[in-house]
Amino acid sequence: MFCAATTILAIGGCSGPLSTLDAAGPAAQAAATLWWAMLAGAAALTLLVMVLLALAFRRGGAEAPGGRRAPAGLWLGGLGVAMPTTLLLLLLGSALVVGERMVARAAPERVVIGASGHQWYWDFTQPGADGPIVTRDVMHIPAGRPVDVRLQGNDVIHSFWVPRLAGKMDVVPGHVNLLRIEATRPGVFEGQCAEFCGLEHARHRFRVVAHDAAGWAAFQRGQQP
Numbered sequence: 467m468f469c470a471a472t473t474i475l476a477i478g479g480c481s482g483p484l485s486t487l488d489a490a491g492p493a494a495q496a497a498a499t500l501w502w503a504m505l506a507g508a509a510a511l512t513l514l515v516m517v518l519l520a521l522a523f524r525r526g527g528a529e530a531p532g533g534r535r536a537p538a539g540l541w542l543g544g545l546g547v548a549m550p551t552t553l554l555l556l557l558l559g560s561a562l563v564v565g566e567r568m569v570a571r572a573a574p575e576r577v578v579i580g581a582s583g584h585q586w587y588w589d590f591t592q593p594g595a596d597g598p599i600v601t602r603d604v605m606h607i608p609a610g611r612p613v614d615v616r617l618q619g620n621d622v623i624h625s626f627w628v629p630r631l632a633g634k635m636d637v638v639p640g641h642v643n644l645l646r647i648e649a650t651r652p653g654v655f656e657g658q659c660a661e662f663c664g665l666e667h668a669r670h671r672f673r674v675v676a677h678d679a680a681g682w683a684a685f686q687r688g689q690q691p
């Protein structure tokens with residue numbers, strides 16, 4: 467019963483408006499893939515520890531073919547050190563690759579949007595046909611194009627996070643951080659501040675609206691959906 471209940475809870479966490487595993491963009495998909503890889507690596511290491519623990523409790527230890535005992539170095543050096551080191555290095559390399567995808571790089575089709583964190587709301591400055599368009603708690607982006615978000619705080623440290631589109635990044639007063647997000651398809655994606663920033667932190671939420679080509683052109687002309 468306990469295993470069934472925990473399995474249902476775990477599966478329920480794989481979807482939803484704030485799920486990091488229900489990816490809707492390339493950066494978020496890379497992060498979700500890394501999460502699954504880390505889960506598999508952790509499971510492999512746990513299994514290895516359990517096997518070594520079981521062998522340690524066996525009378526006489528493990529035996530090699532011919533009745534001879536397997537050398538301790540095989541277990542401690544070969545599996546106890548080499549395997550965890552290899553897995554951790556692979557996970558570290560994957561994490562660096564994923565992190566690189568979330569860093570803004572020059573791209574001809576990119577859109578630059580300013581995000582300003584306040585206690586407790588967000589201002590977004592987006593390009594418009596007749597000049598910048600400022601919206602509160604709703605950021606509009608084109609679907610299928612990279613968006614560089616220029617993050618800046620105005621009072622305390624906040625953290626910008628749209629779980630289905632990208633990872634977290636701090637919003638620091640007096641400093642600009644760049645985060646690249648992208649939605650593969652039109653839709654509405656929930657975001658929130660992921661850094662405790664005061665009494666109303668729990669309500670420091672926002673939405674990202676990803677438009678198709680026609681919707682983005684209409685938004686830029688000032689025709690709010």
